[in-house]
Amino acid sequence: MKEIKDKMIAQINAAFPEAVNKAYDGNRLDFTVHKDAIPGFLSHMKDQLGFRHLSHIAYVDWIEENEFELVYLLWSPTDKVKLFVHTRIDRENPVMHNIDMIWRQANTYQREIKEMLGIDFPDMVAPDEFILEDWDDIPPFRRDFDTLEYVNRTFWHRPGREDAQDVRETISKRSGEEIPDFAKKYSR
């Protein structure tokens, strides 16, 4: 396995000198690629290196870094190698290249990413709505979309449970303990 991977890394490094490799055990191969290089990189992987199967396109919101991450997960049925291709997208300018001409199914992934994260794929042809209907809030899979706040705003609470108590508060009230505000974030 190691030889196969080493060979692949060498080939990828030769074809894409900018792609950054991260070493992992087992059958995981891991590269980080600039977003503009993604279509070329992926079709090379598919056509030249045997990664014929697109298993998944995962997305993560790294709001702290003001970036979105897409992870293309590829599989080589012949070499049994799993390839992670990471790329980062500026949260302020969330535009990404369409790859549904490489794998048609990417279309579905991209529709979801567009709707849930708000990344635009300008040259993708697809209906506007995917899962959500008439959504007018920020894309809900962004970290700054607060589910609890949304639920409280959208639904009503069935009455009858207002008598619920907080255990910590009950005890501290009873004993006269004053928990300072800065400590409260460590309460449960």
Added chain:
Amino acid sequence: MREKATTLYLGPQHPGITGNMMVRLKVMGDTIVSAQTEVGYLHRAFEKLQERRNWLNSFTLMCRFCVPETDPMENLYARAVESLDNIEVPERAKYIRVMVLELARIATQLMWYAGQNGSLGLYTMGQWSIGDRDYILDLFEQLTGGRVYHMYQWPGGVRRDLPEGFEGKVLRTLDYLEKRLKDYDDLMFSNSIFQKRTQGVGYVPKESIIEHGVVGPVLRGAGIRSDIRIDEPYEVYDKLDFEIPTQEGSDIWARALVRRAEVHQSIRIIRQVLDQMPKGEFNTSIPNPMKWRVKAGDTYVRAESARGEVGYYAVSDGTIHPRRMHLRGAAYVHAITLLENILPGQNVADVSAIMNSLGTCAPEIER
């Protein structure tokens, strides 16, 4: 004079699939011209909800991704967290997990028998196979405390050991099923109605396979011998002896034959598991769930569900909440682009049967 195409809305209720989903068809007479899937009836935002949950209570959501087939999802979650946090799983737990996964595969296929026949108007088969599936659910109930949502495989192993005498009960159920499958053959596979309605129907061209990320029985029904259990063995599949059945037809019939053969293989696997299962621990305890910080990193794990490859991309940022848990379901690729691609030219009456043969599971698409 040219006929005008009519728009037909099929669904969101179907006889053949789990959950709600609609297909908007343009038809000319009985023949489909184009198809467009519409989902959105079942979005529960499970993955988003995990942002608020911790590494343990996230696990209770897993089984809900796909109702008829809950266990592969639990397995993926457990393995994803174990791989992030370097948790060793006891050998016995791995065997128990394989037993659960294979029992689940049989149960899912029994449900598929019902759906596949039901979508063709053959209802007796469904009465039988759903009834027989209940025997497996009985086993699950005894093992896990739940019939459909097992919430049993969790990070570290499984929640409870096998109850007393459980192995015997499993074996008896398998013996019964083996006999029953002969009745199924008579009623279903020998049935000329079933044959006529499935042979040559729902054809998936070879070129589409890579294009659409085709997996599972659909892939094997097109003659490709591929199965995660062999390609990237997890748990103890590498220690077990079983075959990967394939068929050439790439139609509903071929996929049905693959599934039929897989039930037999699952029975074979479970017998080996019971035979080889070592004694000992069944779980490695995790830290206090409320304070459990999983090591930062990412991972992608895959499993072979009854409907094909399911995968889980998991990210931890080192806090008590999962950063991102992202499921890849078999239906996600089959039921949208692939379905839209193969429907044109097919008969309206076959849509449900085709959807069923692709393993369509709407809740898994929307998550």
Added chain:
Amino acid sequence: MSFFDLQGTLKPLTALKQFGKKPHTLKDIPWKKREASDNYRGLHFNDIDECIGCGNCSTICQNAAIDMIHLEGVEGKKGDSGLRPRVDNGRCCWCALCVEVCPTGSLSLTKDYIYVTEDPDAFLWTPGISNPDGEERKSYVSTHELSLNHFNRIPMPELEGKERIKSFAEVVLGYNEEQAREEASRCISCGICTEVCPDHMHIPEYINAIAAGDDKEAVKIIYDNNPLPEMCGKVCTRRCEDVCAIATRGDSVAIRWLKRYATETAATADITHEIVNPEIREANGKTVGIIGAGPSGLTAAYYLALRGYDVTIYEASAKAGGATMYGIPKYRLPIESLEKQIGYIQSIGVKIKFNTKVGKDISFKEIYDKYDSVFMGVGFPDAWPLGVDGDDAEGSMQAFRYLYMINSGEKVDIGDKVVVVGGGNVAIDAARVSRRFGAEVTILYRRRVEDMPADWEEIEGAEDEGIHIIPQGIPTKIHKDEKGHVKAIEYLKAEMVADDKGGRPRPVAIEGSETVLEATAVMAAIGQMGDYSFLPKEFEEKITIERGRFVVNEKQQTGDPKVFAGGDAVNRTADAISAIADGFRACKAIDEYLSGK
């Protein structure tokens, strides 16, 4: 295939053979309920008496199905929040994680799964109250082995017994970072412990900070109401640990050791200052005089100084710390540790006048007149003598005095055979100190070992160090040699007699069981007492003393509104944390009194 396929038409007809077969569904449904499996996850049951209302079940439930509520007839008490879980069955997903995390094991799921009602509010129900008979159908239960709670404490590394007696080196070595994080992770953050802590420290919060790797935050939280936390982290009587939720079925969280871990990360007074980063209010021009620099006096002084008061402590000894400096042996509480903490207290502006005994070097009246308010934290500076024949022999002493002298750096001649009389911590301390000076040591105690009020870890530590314990022995006489020096101690063996009034069993001497034990020194450790001679007569009416202690109200205020008191001279628990709690309470009361709020 031909259009008419005979096989394909006939084969399916074989299904007709099923006709007349018994159906495999249950016939009697819905009249007869189907019995669920032995670990079915059905409706909840809770053993209301076992449950301690920790709320862990409610916390793990992310469906927000569990509320903690007050129930009629369930009162909160030590070790019990008084709340009980109520389940919204409309939200429950039957995952049973609540069962897996319940520390007491009171919560379980039952085989009951059919529950039909037209009343939508009836789905809110209180397990154990709404279904008292659920007990019989418990199925999914939490056992000690299956529970997700971690019932075993991370062991504390210690010096070995043989090593220890060679010096006064600290016995307990402390957790390293990894051990501390792991131990801290066992806490379920219920806070039940905080009620029992006399000072109501914010235990779950600082433990959680440690678990999260935020040690500095932990130190800050700890200093919110305890200015001598490292001392407590080493020697606290830790009653909190007795009621820890985890202790219901396992070892309590090592609350004391975790506090010790956190505070030790602040290695010097300066670092402590930097981490705690205290907000010191501007001087308000008011003054407070404090008598005694023991834990109670230091605590009152520290928090008053933070609130802008000008605080001066009068201390009879050369060092501050009181009994924690002069009583507690250094192998438990190294002097550098205590001095660091006192140094920090001084660094924020607390003035201490050492070697100034009130009543001798300065009169109480002078202090009373000079300051706007007075706090007395004078402790119990005297000890009870043994009170038996021969008690006046040379070599017969009080353990408390002995420890005082050793801690002051004096030499005391104890010979090579020491007998310590008593069963409390002071007895164990005197015994273990004597052992460190090479003596063979025996502890003579009236009752059984399990009755000893000393900390179990201290008793174990003494035994590890080769100290012999003779239980059920009542001293009757001290034998002297020609020079009037202790030669032996005589005692009667005792049997334990059940107390008719329901109290703990009493030791009753067995007649004729006189036993003589050779000794070169005898130390009495049977209790301490106060010395209030510094109080002039004119105050006696207002500042009253009852049964050897000052009488104060719930704000630590004596009959004279200007004078407050706390510590051993007031409370019955007589330990450092109670003294600290008194000091903290007194600070708030004095602030209230002087600021008129």
